[in-house]
Amino acid sequence: MFKFRHLLFIPSFYLLSTFSIAYFFYVIDVTKLEKPPLELHFWCIMTILVSLLSVLVYSKKYNKVINDDAFKKGISTPFLTNRKKVWLLILITVVGILGIVKYVLDYSRLLGAFGIFYNIFMEDTGQLRTWADSVESVGIQISYLSWIAAFILTIEVSLRHINKKWILAVIFIVLCNSIFLDRTRPVWIVFTCALAAFMVTYNKHSRKKIITIISTIIGFFIGIFILIGAMLGKVTDQEDYTGLGLPKEVQPLFLYLTCSFAYMGRLLYYDKPCEYWPIRSFYPIQKTLASLHLVEQPPNPILDYFSIPFLVNTGTFLEPYFQDGGRVFLVLAILLHTFVFDQMGLYFMKRISALGVISIATLCFVDFIAFFVPRATSPAIWFILAFCFIISKFSKDTKQEIHLKNN
Numbered sequence: 001m002f003k004f005r006h007l008l009f010i011p012s013f014y015l016l017s018t019f020s021i022a023y024f025f026y027v028i029d030v031t032k033l034e035k036p037p038l039e040l041h042f043w044c045i046m047t048i049l050v051s052l053l054s055v056l057v058y059s060k061k062y063n064k065v066i067n068d069d070a071f072k073k074g075i076s077t078p079f080l081t082n083r084k085k086v087w088l089l090i091l092i093t094v095v096g097i098l099g100i101v102k103y104v105l106d107y108s109r110l111l112g113a114f115g116i117f118y119n120i121f122m123e124d125t126g127q128l129r130t131w132a133d134s135v136e137s138v139g140i141q142i143s144y145l146s147w148i149a150a151f152i153l154t155i156e157v158s159l160r161h162i163n164k165k166w167i168l169a170v171i172f173i174v175l176c177n178s179i180f181l182d183r184t185r186p187v188w189i190v191f192t193c194a195l196a197a198f199m200v201t202y203n204k205h206s207r208k209k210i211i212t213i214i215s216t217i218i219g220f221f222i223g224i225f226i227l228i229g230a231m232l233g234k235v236t237d238q239e240d241y242t243g244l245g246l247p248k249e250v251q252p253l254f255l256y257l258t259c260s261f262a263y264m265g266r267l268l269y270y271d272k273p274c275e276y277w278p279i280r281s282f283y284p285i286q287k288t289l290a291s292l293h294l295v296e297q298p299p300n301p302i303l304d305y306f307s308i309p310f311l312v313n314t315g316t317f318l319e320p321y322f323q324d325g326g327r328v329f330l331v332l333a334i335l336l337h338t339f340v341f342d343q344m345g346l347y348f349m350k351r352i353s354a355l356g357v358i359s360i361a362t363l364c365f366v367d368f369i370a371f372f373v374p375r376a377t378s379p380a381i382w383f384i385l386a387f388c389f390i391i392s393k394f395s396k397d398t399k400q401e402i403h404l405k406n407n
Contacts, residue, residue, distance in 0.1 A: 005202050005210070006063040007055070008195070009349065009360060011341040015367035016051040019316075022371040023048065026258040033258060034308045036265025043268075043318060044261065047334050051367075054338035058346065065349045066202065075200050078161040079152050079354035088391075089152055093169075096146025100176050102139030110135055121179075132181065140180075144383045146173045147189055151196055151358045158197040184373065187221050188365055188380075195361040200354075222253055259312040260372050264319055266306050272323070280320035281329065284379040299323075301377065317370035320377050336376065337367055355388035 007013045023044050026033070065071050080086050108114040110131070150173040156162045157170075170193060177185050194217050198205065205213075279286045279298045286298040301320075303313040321333035341363050348356035362384050366375045375381055 003207075005205070006066050007059065008198065008202070008210075009062050009066065009345065009364075010055055010058055011345050011360075011363040011367045012051045012054040012058070012338045013367075014364050015337055015370050016048065016055055018368055019044075019051065019371040020048050022257045023261060025254060026261045031254050031258045032309070033262040034265075036262060037269050039268050040261065040265040043264075043330055043334075047318075047337075050334050051338045054342050057339070058342040061346055062349065065346070071349070071352055072203060074352040075202075075357065076159055077353070078156060078159060080156060080161065089149060092145040093149035093173075096143055096149055096173070097176060099139040099142025099145065100179060102142060103135070103137045104139075104179060106137035106139060107132070107135050141379060141383065143177065143180075144380050145387075146177065147192075147380070148358065148384060148387060149173065150189055151192055151361070152354060154193040154197050155200050155354050155357060158200050184369065184375075187369075188375075190220060191217065191365050191368065192358070192361045195364055196357050199357050199361065222250075255310060255312070256314075256372065259308070259310065260314045260316040260319075262308040263303075263306055263312055263315040264322070266308060267315060267319060267322060274322075274324055274326045274329075276325045276328070278324050278329075281324050281333075281377055283320070283377045284382045287379070314373050316372065317366075317374040317376065320374050337370055341367060351392075353392050355392040359385055359388045 025031070027041075080089065104117065105114070108117040111117050111120070150170045153162070153166050153170050157164050157167050174186050174189050177189060194213070198210070198213065280301070283298055283301055286295060289295045290297045303315065303319070305311045305313045317337060318330055318333055321329040325332075345360045345363055348359045362381060366381060369375055
């Protein structure tokens with residue numbers, strides 16, 4: 001049994017791991033990016049140190065919980081405990097897929113006809129991604145239900161409560177969500193499914209098996225980034241991103257690992273004035289209020305490109321907070337992604353259920369990809385956490401929740 005398996009439940013552990021690795025590659029100039037202001041290094045080092053501190057603070061608490069008999073029993077309790085929940089799963093699956101269909105139809109309407117959408121998808125996929133910013137479709141939000149269905153199905157299969165053939169439904173959902181041509185989407189779904197599967201069977205894995213699983217997932221992520229990057233025309237034979245003599249097909253991976261730091265450095269260099277109002281940090285709320293004509297529309301979450309010297313538009317998880325509230329909000333952002341997320345994870349751990357597992361895995365993914373993009377500001381995160389909390393809170397079937405008040 002892997003002695004440190006409890007670390008894989010702690011959100012900050014993922015921030016500490018991936019942020020440190022990506023920052024290391026950036027510091028040693030593995031990619032040919034412009035040099036940042038010294039202040040960027042301060043905030044990066046602060047992120048690493050605070051995440052390390054949070055892991056140390058919460059490590060003992062998480063370890064105590066996962067060794068509790070009530071937790072072991074609660075985490076292996078199925079979600080599909082009655083007919084109502086079976087119908088709920090069917091409903092969210094169907095509605096989620098219909099949300100994807102709605103998005104495709106709205107996109108086709110923007111282009112003029114579905115045939116045009118199909119032709120461009122087959123012949124010039126990158127152009128579809130460019131125009132996606134102009135598509136206003138509620139199908140995007142509805143599609144998040146299909147994610148939750150995939151997470152639940154994965155948990156049920158992992159616990160052997162349903163036939164393992166249902167994993168084909170999860171694969172189908174991942175493929176359907178790939179129509180959005182967003183590399184983060186399939187990675188997000190697969191990561192959360194894989195982590196949820198580990199969490200509900202955490203007591204059965206050896207160190208060797210865990211390392212094998214992690215290696216497989218990392219390999220899948222690399223493949224997805226290269227594949228979709230190629231579809232979008234972001235893999236080119238004309239540019240060298242590194243000076244290591246690596247094959248050009250894998251060089252974009254190192255660019256993705258490091259470019260967000262250079263982008264954030266450029267923002268710090270410009271030091272634009274901010275309004276000290278969380279219009280980007282609380283994007284889902286701002287967007288909802290704007291749709292009710294109560295406030296102005298928030299800025300587009302898809303950033304403008306900077307040439308540093310390659311064109312990129314990602315700025316780590318720090319970017320929206322800095323643009324909202326400068327250095328003050330940067331401090332709050334680091335605390336949010338460390339101590340606050342870890343406390344939220346502990347809350348779900350002590351009230352464990354299938355939906356609690358999904359919530360913890362979601363928080364872990366936000367920190368896992370924080371070196372690249374700010375997912376805590378995404379409507380999908382808010383939607384998934386709210387859905388899981390509300391359903392579990394007001395479910396009449398409370399046998400699946402184990403409260404560990406003595407921990």
